[in-house]
Amino acid sequence: MLGLTKLAVGPGNVALAERPEPRPGPDEVVVEVAAAGICGTDLHIHDGEYATEVPVTMGHEVSGTVVELGDGVDPDWREARVVTETYYSTCGVCELCRAGRINLCPERRSIGTHVDGGFAPRVLLPARGLHRIPDWLDATVAALAEPLACVCHSLLEPERVGADDEVLVVGPGPVGLLAAEVAKARGARVHVRGTARDERRLEAARELGFATSVVGEQLNAPADVVVECSGHESGMAFGLESVRRGGRYVQIGLAGKRIAVKLTLEDGQGNVKALSRKLQVPGR
Ligand SMILES: [Zn+2]
Ligand SMILES: [Zn+2]
DSSP states (O other): OEEEEEOSSSSOOEEEEEOOOOOOOTTEEEEEEEEEEOOHHHHHHHTTOSOOOSSEEOOOEEEEEEEEEOTTOOGGGTTOEEEEOSEEEOOSOSHHHHTTOGGGOTTOEEBTTTBOOSSSSEEEEEGGGEEEOOTTSOHHHHTTHHHHHHHHHHHHTTBOOOTTOEEEEEOOSHHHHHHHHHHHHTTOEEEEEEOGGGHHHHHHHHHTTOEEEETTSOOSSOEEEEEEOSOOHHHHHHHHHHEEEEEEEEEOSOOOSOOOOOOEEEOSSSOEEEGGGTBOOOOO
16 A cells, blocks of 8 residues: 655655554554644645654645445444544553543654654555545545644643634634634624735635734734644744733644744833743743
8 A cells, every 4th residue: 555655854755655554452543534734734744844653655634535444443433424633642641641631642653753644545554533424424524623622632632712802813824713613603893914925814814804914014903813824934924923911822833943033022212021921820
């Protein structure tokens, strides 16, 4: 079976390569892949900026159909249309696992980074991570369930966006637009910010009913909540400048490398204040 595979660490080293055919062990299934999203993380993996256990087939935003069941899997899963969580395994005993927060387990091994993922015709998955999707939901759209879940974790658990908040989303890519939709669903007013190069994405944002602006344009007022989805140093700097006093700043975009972000503010007379006075630093 061919999979789009990260073959060795460092930049590049990605190619279609022959990979072992998945065989389900106990409590595992094989899913025939219908669609797999290309995540920003996949681009970082390509560029050698994200830890992977090579060789590994990439792809963690997967939808498809269950075609093989291992021992102990409920037969109801056979032929089910599904999406999946990205964890292949977690330790099950650490404090976070026992609290049900398995996404934060330090021993977490995920598809597309530690074990073969969804850029292949079939993928091996633990049955416990499957979620059934309704018949009416297109499989390509369903592959967005994973980034949508990330956005919901970031904005709603605990809640960081409320009704009537002015929300600024920096970075109008798919995750930025999903974040804008989630904020809108909470009753917030949302503004989406991009660069001149993002014009097509900003047009999509306007079609979805959001106000937009590009780098260089002024904002009318500081935001109650900034959701940074670009992962770019300049986007983060702009976001930190644009949040109001006592506001909230949520970092979703990954920089993939060491960057410099100014965590002090100047008051115009050369006095410097710690940014933490401006931000509510969430206790997590
Ligand atoms: Zn992703
Ligand atoms: Zn754990």
